[in-house]
Amino acid sequence: MLSYKDLNVKIGLEIHQQLATEKKLFCSCKSIEIEKHEHEFFRRLRPTQSELGEYDPAALFEFKKGRIIRYIASNNNSCLVEADEEPPHDLNSEALDIALTIAMLVNSDIVDEVHAMRKIVIDGSNTTGFQRTMLIALGGTIDGVTIQSISLEEDAAKIIDENEKIKSYSLDRLGVPLIEISLEPVTNNAEEVALLALKIGRLLRATKRVARGLGTIRQDVNISIANGNVVEIKGVQRLDQLKDVIEYEVKRQHGLMIIADMLKERIDHLDTVVKDVTSIFIDSKSKIIINAIKSNGNIKAINIKGFAGMLGFEPYQGIRLGKELGEMVRSYGLGGIFHSDELPAYGISEEELNKVREILGTEKEDAIILIAGKNVEDAINAIIKRLEEALKGVPAETRAAKGNVTVYSRPRPGAARMYPETDIAPVVIRKELLEQIRSNLPKGWDEYIDELSSKYNINRIQAEKIFDSEYLNLFERIASTCKNIQPSFIVSLLTESMTSIEREGYDISILTDDKLISIFNIVNEQRIAKESIVDIIKIMINNRCSVDEAIKNLGLESISDAALKTIIEKIIRDNLEIVKEKGDQSFNILMGKAMDKLRGKVDGKKISILIKEKISQYK
Numbered sequence: 001m002l003s004y005k006d007l008n009v010k011i012g013l014e015i016h017q018q019l020a021t022e023k024k025l026f027c028s029c030k031s032i033e034i035e036k037h038e039h040e041f042f043r044r045l046r047p048t049q050s051e052l053g054e055y056d057p058a059a060l061f062e063f064k065k066g067r068i069i070r071y072i073a074s075n076n077n078s079c080l081v082e083a084d085e086e087p088p089h090d091l092n093s094e095a096l097d098i099a100l101t102i103a104m105l106v107n108s109d110i111v112d113e114v115h116a117m118r119k120i121v122i123d124g125s126n127t128t129g130f131q132r133t134m135l136i137a138l139g140g141t142i143d144g145v146t147i148q149s150i151s152l153e154e155d156a157a158k159i160i161d162e163n164e165k166i167k168s169y170s171l172d173r174l175g176v177p178l179i180e181i182s183l184e185p186v187t188n189n190a191e192e193v194a195l196l197a198l199k200i201g202r203l204l205r206a207t208k209r210v211a212r213g214l215g216t217i218r219q220d221v222n223i224s225i226a227n228g229n230v231v232e233i234k235g236v237q238r239l240d241q242l243k244d245v246i247e248y249e250v251k252r253q254h255g256l257m258i259i260a261d262m263l264k265e266r267i268d269h270l271d272t273v274v275k276d277v278t279s280i281f282i283d284s285k286s287k288i289i290i291n292a293i294k295s296n297g298n299i300k301a302i303n304i305k306g307f308a309g310m311l312g313f314e315p316y317q318g319i320r321l322g323k324e325l326g327e328m329v330r331s332y333g334l335g336g337i338f339h340s341d342e343l344p345a346y347g348i349s350e351e352e353l354n355k356v357r358e359i360l361g362t363e364k365e366d367a368i369i370l371i372a373g374k375n376v377e378d379a380i381n382a383i384i385k386r387l388e389e390a391l392k393g394v395p396a397e398t399r400a401a402k403g404n405v406t407v408y409s410r411p412r413p414g415a416a417r418m419y420p421e422t423d424i425a426p427v428v429i430r431k432e433l434l435e436q437i438r439s440n441l442p443k444g445w446d447e448y449i450d451e452l453s454s455k456y457n458i459n460r461i462q463a464e465k466i467f468d469s470e471y472l473n474l475f476e477r478i479a480s481t482c483k484n485i486q487p488s489f490i491v492s493l494l495t496e497s498m499t500s501i502e503r504e505g506y507d508i509s510i511l512t513d514d515k516l517i518s519i520f521n522i523v524n525e526q527r528i529a530k531e532s533i534v535d536i537i538k539i540m541i542n543n544r545c546s547v548d549e550a551i552k553n554l555g556l557e558s559i560s561d562a563a564l565k566t567i568i569e570k571i572i573r574d575n576l577e578i579v580k581e582k583g584d585q586s587f588n589i590l591m592g593k594a595m596d597k598l599r600g601k602v603d604g605k606k607i608s609i610l611i612k613e614k615i616s617q618y619k
């Protein structure tokens with residue numbers, strides 16, 4: 001078990017939460033996602049020098065890939081502002097209100113004037129090449145952790161597809177207001193950080209003015225360990241994922257430190273030789289190599305002094321320098337690398353390898369990397385730079401959360417990435433506005449959960465569950481209209497059942513609020529039994545159909561009260577002897593027989609009342 005304290009692990013959380021405003025941050029477009037987009041346009045990004053004549057390393061990295069950016073858009077949720085054909089309009093006052101409210105809830109010092117800044121964004125996710133951001137407040141605390149800053153920002157466009165040549169984004173999300181809360185780094189363990197994130201999420205949700213659902217709250221995490229650089233991990237969307245991602249990243253960074261220590265015992269500086277070895281592989285059995293040669297690519301080999309065994313060495317399972325290099329070259333459009341710790345393999349023979357060794361002058365203690373493709377020079381330079389960093393330990397980079405692990409995305413951007421947005425006038429925060437917000441502050445999440453619990457007569461755990469789920473508003477709507485259904489049943493269906501339906505592979509995202517409400521309404525009218533809701537949901541997802549169609553499909557046509565009475569009457573008559581003999585004790589047997597016939601069609605409670613009536617009539 002790794003000791004976070006011994007490793008001096010520092011974890012900084014950055015929470016990005018979409019606000020539930022009607023309009024976007026700098027125009028009147030609606031903050032909604034849309035399925036059909038009627039136009040598209042293309043852009044190409046170009047890096048520009050800073051005032052000091054330098055290029056941002058991350059910007060240059062993206063530019064060198066030479067990709068075209070494609071944007072798809074709809075008039076229903078985007079306009080010329082999103083397309084960067086028109087200057088931004090005035091700041092959305094509703095979004096500012098919400099940001100100020102949240103700042104007040106955590107005792108953060110609100111600025112006197114809000115100034116919009118441009119933060120350089122180099123991946124094409126903003127049509128402008130920058131993201132607009134405004135500092136709202138500094139300081140304050142959440143659950144004992146100090147807040148660095150609270151900012152109001154515009155969300156970026158959502159990536160929908162990418163390949164070597166084109167990256168596609170939809171403009172739906174671009175410009176949706178977002179609050180960013182950055183926390184001081186903490187030395188807590190992964191589980192404590194996940195708990196902290198949960199509490200921040202609750203605080204935000206308790207305002208009832210933030211967006212809900214997957215992707216509406218995203219965490220970026222900065223992680224460093226002793227003597228290492230800060231690694232930024234982007235796009236953690238779930239809390240259980242947050243804990244796993246932190247644990248993986250700490251293990252990876254410690255593994256890189258172990259590798260660095262071992263390398264330092266062997267060599268004091270990096271010594272590499274690069275040679276073209278294409279001629280050796282003309283008749284190779286390796287498909288990857290032959291494909292590269294056929295498409296006019298080259299095979300290059302790098303000799304690395306003193307690295308034998310170190311590219312494939314695993315200080316922790318799945319943590320290898322070779323894997324780090326492979327992930328990195330993938331962002332240069334290459335499939336990966338071959339290295340001597342795993343060769344001969346993949347169709348590359350010992351004989352070919354020996355010829356490469358000869359050309360490179362490889363000695364026993366050296367390692368070799370083979371790389372195949374067109375224009376591999378940039379990738380080779382990046383590999384050599386990365387190997388130099390391997391001697392130091394953990395390089396500063398931006399990584400993406402993929403499942404429970406992190407993968408390389410790009411070098412960390414330079415520090416000076418902000419400059420003033422001259423299209424937007426500063427907004428003075430008036431005292432009256434602050435007083436008005438202060439007198440209307442929403443209650444805290446703790447109080448909110450208590451109220452849910454007593455209002456709907458559900459226990460505290462259930463109240464927390466529904467509060468943390470994306471169905472809180474829906475629950476309140478259903479519980480207040482469907483009086484015949486126990487609120488605790490609605491909670492367990494919207495939390496546990498929905499989670500297990502999703503785990504079985506059903507796409508629950510297609511169940512709109514209206515569809516879910518229609519299911520509960522039918523149960524409320526006692527047309528079907530609540531026990532069949534899960535089956536109905538599955539059919540509705542699979543067949544993309546309405547509740548009524550799903551009910552038909554399941555053969556759950558409703559049974560009229562008169563028909564029900566006849567059926568129960570018949571069951572009692574058929575079992576009259578048991579009723580006479582056992583009296584009230586015959587209930588379980590009769591109930592079992594009735595449920596065999598009526599399961600899913602009639603509510604069990606209704607059946608039990610009828611049976612009890614009949615028993616007392618006949619016993």
Ligand SMILES: [Zn+2]
Pocket residue numbers: 024027028029077078079080081082
């Ligand atoms: Zn717009």
